[in-house]
Amino acid sequence: MKVIAVYCGSSAGIDPRYAQHAAEVGEALAKRGVTLVFGGGKVGLMGAVADAVMSSGGQAIGVIPGFLKDKEVAHLGLTSLEVVDNMHQRKLRMAELAEGFIAMPGGYGTLEELFEVLTWGQLGLHRKPIGILNVAGFYDALVTLLDHMTAQGLLRAENRRQLIVADNITELLAQMDAWQPSNVEKWLTPGRS
Numbered sequence: 001m002k003v004i005a006v007y008c009g010s011s012a013g014i015d016p017r018y019a020q021h022a023a024e025v026g027e028a029l030a031k032r033g034v035t036l037v038f039g040g041g042k043v044g045l046m047g048a049v050a051d052a053v054m055s056s057g058g059q060a061i062g063v064i065p066g067f068l069k070d071k072e073v074a075h076l077g078l079t080s081l082e083v084v085d086n087m088h089q090r091k092l093r094m095a096e097l098a099e100g101f102i103a104m105p106g107g108y109g110t111l112e113e114l115f116e117v118l119t120w121g122q123l124g125l126h127r128k129p130i131g132i133l134n135v136a137g138f139y140d141a142l143v144t145l146l147d148h149m150t151a152q153g154l155l156r157a158e159n160r161r162q163l164i165v166a167d168n169i170t171e172l173l174a175q176m177d178a179w180q181p182s183n184v185e186k187w188l189t190p191g192r193s
Contacts, residue, residue: 026052
């Protein structure tokens with residue numbers, strides 16, 4: 001993977017480990033020569049990841065809707081900043097650029113971005129690895145919910161396995177590098193349940 005999209009909060013949250021891990025992610029990507037694609041903001045965890053990439057000599061591409069740029073939250077110290085019309089274009093452009101996806105701690109927007117690329121992968125619209133960096137157990141409850149959905153027959157085990165979970169960036173990147181997509185179709189084939 002040469003380009004990874006990172007989804008994370010526009011807030012830093014209350015646990016200082018979130019920002020610490022955001023900096024570690026940025027440093028790790030730069031060290032590996034991986035370009036960061038992110039939401040283009042200078043604030044919160046997204047700003048921390050981008051700052052670490054840039055200060056470590058890496059490349060960062062921000063994709064931000066014009067209305068957020070106009071609110072002066074755009075990170076202007078990046079390799080490039082693409083301004084798009086709306087949030088839908090932002091997500092699509094980030095997905096087009098990325099060869100893999102990482103979700104870090106965040107709120108509604110982070111979850112929405114994560115689940116959109118998971119859904120696209122489930123439907124066969126891409127074959128890219130998707131990971132959660134589970135900083136300080138932030139996503140433990142979500143992982144439990146996904147396992148419950150699988151046990152209840154609402155999420156296929158094969159689709160559940162498309163989400164990689166690790167608690168440090170080194171392990172997560174190694175698992176993403178080794179990840180092999182399955183040829184599972186959701187329920188699109190007639191006669192399959």
